[in-house]
Each structure stands twice: as structure tokens, then as C-alpha cells.
Amino acid sequence: MKFDILTLFPAMFDGPMTESILKRAVERGLIGVTLHNIRDFAFDRHSVTDDYPYGGGAGMVMKVEPLAACIEHAKTGSPNGRVILTTPRGRPFSHAVAEGLAREEGLIIICGRYEGVDERVRELFVDDEISIGDFVLTGGEMAAMVIVDAVSRFVPGVLGSEDSAVNDSFSDGLLEYPQYTRPPEFRGLSVPSVLLSGNHQEIAKWRRRQSLCRTAATRPDLLEDAHISASDRAYLAELQKVAGSDG
Numbered sequence: 503m504k505f506d507i508l509t510l511f512p513a514m515f516d517g518p519m520t521e522s523i524l525k526r527a528v529e530r531g532l533i534g535v536t537l538h539n540i541r542d543f544a545f546d547r548h549s550v551t552d553d554y555p556y557g558g559g560a561g562m563v564m565k566v567e568p569l570a571a572c573i574e575h576a577k578t579g580s581p582n583g584r585v586i587l588t589t590p591r592g593r594p595f596s597h598a599v600a601e602g603l604a605r606e607e608g609l610i611i612i613c614g615r616y617e618g619v620d621e622r623v624r625e626l627f628v629d630d631e632i633s634i635g636d637f638v639l640t641g642g643e644m645a646a647m648v649i650v651d652a653v654s655r656f657v658p659g660v661l662g663s664e665d666s667a668v669n670d671s672f673s674d675g676l677l678e679y680p681q682y683t684r685p686p687e688f689r690g691l692s693v694p695s696v697l698l699s700g701n702h703q704e705i706a707k708w709r710r711r712q713s714l715c716r717t718a719a720t721r722p723d724l725l726e727d728a729h730i731s732a733s734d735r736a737y738l739a740e741l742q743k744v745a746g747s748d749g
């Protein structure tokens with residue numbers, strides 16, 4: 503998977519792309535990350551990349567010409583790359599979106615700044631617009647990092663054990679169960695005894711119920727599309743009954 507990132511602030515990517523799992527993935531050739539400084543594609547003496555908005559209003563808008571040249575340059579190295587604009591107006595990013603994007607040959611991600619980019623960039627070049635949440639960041643760099651990180655986890659071999667992606671939150675539509683490691687007791691809090699029992703069937707049942715319970719408590723909307731069995735349904739009904747009698 504090849505990532506091309508178009509940004510005015512390439513140094514922001516130094517840490518996230520050069521540590522831990524992503525660093526190893528790059529070293530092993532599983533992913534490639536190329537940073538393109540949009541300013542290098544400015545065409546005037548002062549390397550101007552933004553200008554006042556037509557029609558007036560606050561802030562500046564990223565100019566179309568440097569971005570067009572930068573995207574076209576990135577396309578020469580990644581001709582089939584899907585061009586993504588980071589924007590709060592985009593479709594919501596999610597586990598499923600990340601999984602879908604991981605099937606692309608490459609992603610060319612545009613990081614906006616100021617009030618955003620000239621609309622003609624979207625019209626001429628953009629295949630997909632992605633928002634990482636209903637809030638406004640100062641720039642698209644952190645959104646791009648989130649996309650690169652979440653998509654990379656679906657690239658075969660990037661995670662040490664393929665299992666960890668399978669059991670993660672959202673993989674079956676539910677939030678993950680609580681995790682524990684040694685010591686068995688800390689400040690009066692013990693690890694649930696079932697996890698120490700060695701009974702794998704009981705452990706799986708406990709984890710499933712914890713997932714259901716957490717999801718029902720904090721993200722009940724996820725239950726609508728989750729894979730729910732008849733026994734899951736019975737457990738959820740039991741939870742609701744208990745909640746009803748408590749209230």
C-alpha cells in the first residue's frame with residue numbers, strides 16, 4: 503500500500519510515521535509513505551499557496567494551481583492512487599471505511615489548511631472526501647495520520663498477529679471486551695476469575711457478554727448493524743430488564 507501525503511507541514515509526520523508499527527511496516531516494505539510539500543509546487547516567487555476567498559469572509563483558501571501540480575506529481579508515482587480530501591464535510595471515517603481503503607493500490611491524501619481548499623480541486627481531482635469526526639481540526643495532517651494508521655492495520659503483515667485485528671473493537675460491529683494482564687490483583691482490584699480459569703469456552707462467553715454490555719452502554723447505535731445471535735439477544739434483553747428495574 504502506497505500513501506502519498508500532500509501537506510504544507512511535512513515535518514508533522516516525523517514522529518507518527520517513524521515509530522513503532524508504522525515504522526516497521528515501512529522498513530519491511532509493506533507500506534510506503536511519501537510526503538509532498540505543497541509549497542514546492544507554488545508557481546510564484548514567494549511560494550504563495552493561499553489567497554483571500556472570493557466573495558469575502560474570514561480566513562484564507564488554499565490555491566488550486568499548487569495543489570493541482572502537487573496532485574499530478576503524486577499521480578505520476580501512484581497512477582491508480584485514490585485521491586482523498588480530508589474535510590469535515592466528508593463521509594465519516596470508520597473501521598469499515600478503513601478496511602475498504604486498504605484494498606486500494608494507493609491513497610493520495612490532501613491535507614487542507616486555513617478555510618480549506620479551492621472547490622475546483624475537489625471537482626477536478628478528488629475521488630473521496632473523508633471526515634474523521636464532527637469537529638474541526640486546524641489542518642488535515644492529523645486526519646491523514648489517522649487514515650494512514652487505521653488503513654495500515656488492514657494491510658496483511660502489518661500487525662504482528664493477524665488475530666489482533668480480528669478481535670479489535672468494531673471488527674464484529676461491537677466494542678471490545680476489557681483486557682487484563684499481570685498482576686492478578688492491583689490496589690484491591692482483581693482480574694475476573696474466569697480469565698484465570700483456563701476454561702476457553704467460559705472465557706469466550708464472558709468476553710462476548712462484556713462486549714455486548716459495553717456496546718449497549720456507550721454505543722447502542724452499533725447494535726443495530728452488529729452480528730447478534732439469539733443468545734446475544736437474550737442477554738441484551740436481560741441487561742435491559744436489569745437497567746429498567748434499577749431505574
Ligand code: SAM
Nearest residue numbers: 588589590614617618633634638639641642645
Ligand atoms: N472551513 C472548513 C469547514 O468549516 O469545513 C474547515 C477548515 S479546517 C480549519 C482546515 C482543514 O483541516 C480542512 O481543510 C481539512 O483538511 C482539515 N480538517 C478539519 N477538520 C477535519 C475533520 N473533522 N476531518 C478531516 N479533516 C479535517
